[in-house]
Amino acid sequence: MPDGKHHMIQAAFALGIDGGGTKTTAALLDGQGNERGRGSGGPCNIATGDPDDLREAVRSAVLQAFHSAELPPGARIASVCAGVAGYTARKRRAEFERILHETISAERRLVTPDFVIAHWGASEGGPGVTISAGTGAVAYGTNSAGEACRADGRGWLLGDCGSAFSIGRAALRAAIQRSDAGLPATSLDRRLFAAISAEDADDLIEWVYRGFQPARIAALAEVVLACAEESDAVPLLSGAAESLAHTAWSCYVRLNLGSEDPIYRTGGLLLSSERMQRLFEAALQRQAGAEGKPAPRVMPPRGDPARGAALLALNRLGA
Known part of the structure; x- marks a missing residue:
């Protein structure tokens, strides 16, 4: 997805990815926590999923989120966090981190277990x-x-x-x-x-x-x-x-x-x-x-x- 054409960082955008076993959901927030875009893709269990399928699931969800936020496909954002099922599979997690790097142009990245982002969504950080x-x-x-x-x-x-x-x-x-x-x-x-x-x-x-x-x-x-x-x-x-x-x-x-x-x-x-x-x-x-x-x-x-x-x-x- 990063194409080098949109190298300027899009100020105050953070991307969240819920990599679930049945579908992938992406949400794009501005610096005040307001949702600006959302998209979805296929399953994203990193322990069992094929790397090409994982890449396509993430790419599809992110492209939709960027499109709804009126951002160009290769826009560089400030940060991205992905919560995934199968997090404990260390080798597959490293592979997924490479997929994130290849698919999303971001200053900072974090991959975490799915239950952590479920809590952050439920409590909004409280x-x-x-x-x-x-x-x-x-x-x-x-x-x-x-x-x-x-x-x-x-x-x-x-x-x-x-x-x-x-x-x-x-x-x-x-x-x-x-x-x-x-x-x-x-x-x-x-x-x-x-x-x-x-x-x-x-x-x-x-x-x-x-x-x-x-x-x-x-x-x-x-x-x-x-x-x-x-x-x-x-x-x-x-x-x-x-x-x-x-x-x-x-x-x-x-x-x-x-x-x-x-x-x-x-x-x-x-x-x-x-x-x-x-x-x-x-x-x-x-x-x-x-x-x-x-x-x-x-x-x-x-x-x-x-x-x-x-x-x-x-x-x-x-x-």
């Missing part, structure tokens, strides 16, 4: 904790002293407690255990069978291990939520909410935050389901009450991760 619950689950927070804390987000095998994946897995396990015990299928079991065109527990097992993908199992959380009022679904959802509350509260306590500092809920599980929102808030009240402390406010995010990345660029790198 103190508090952001709990993100979708396919996975992670909490990240900051306090007024500049300290940061992260909890969970360790993947489906070692963590992601309370995530959509954990709910889907728990529902599958319960259905198989009832089958093994010779118990009749529940309404939830029958809905699971229908969702994946299975006739019995053996079909469930075949479906799980044939082309295993965590996202497929996470999608079954929607089936559980649809049965939210039924007896066998209630403990699955309540257990997930308790896990999410524990994850968020652990960050909150470690950061020594006060009742005026909120917990922001993000991710599909906590944004799209009112049932999960209520269960999460109730679980959080129990966590706080058990320690004799008032429960923090739970709030929706103030902004999205792309805006968070741009705000982080302004804060850390300047514009």
Whole structure:
């Protein structure tokens, strides 16, 4: 994208990139934090994505953002921050940093985990904790002293407690255990069978291990939520909410935050389901009450991760 024709820096512009597993979003802010442009592109998981696909995803999102801000395609900006899924893959991260350098002309660059920009978007840089619950689950927070804390987000095998994946897995396990015990299928079991065109527990097992993908199992959380009022679904959802509350509260306590500092809920599980929102808030009240402390406010995010990345660029790198 840099072409040498637009070498003058465009004053006070910071670019944020949310490199998600399903799409890439770019947001361009001026020095006062006002959004001037936005664009989107394809998936951007640096741990699994093809470098050419990553480059095209970033290029497409940035070009759209520049176009909507009426900037020329090769404009040089002050700073760019990209938050990406798969951040811990060090070699792939270095490769992605080269892609940023080749694709965006900027004075300063930063690559950071996706949960960091989710928090910056949710809190707009203020103190508090952001709990993100979708396919996975992670909490990240900051306090007024500049300290940061992260909890969970360790993947489906070692963590992601309370995530959509954990709910889907728990529902599958319960259905198989009832089958093994010779118990009749529940309404939830029958809905699971229908969702994946299975006739019995053996079909469930075949479906799980044939082309295993965590996202497929996470999608079954929607089936559980649809049965939210039924007896066998209630403990699955309540257990997930308790896990999410524990994850968020652990960050909150470690950061020594006060009742005026909120917990922001993000991710599909906590944004799209009112049932999960209520269960999460109730679980959080129990966590706080058990320690004799008032429960923090739970709030929706103030902004999205792309805006968070741009705000982080302004804060850390300047514009």
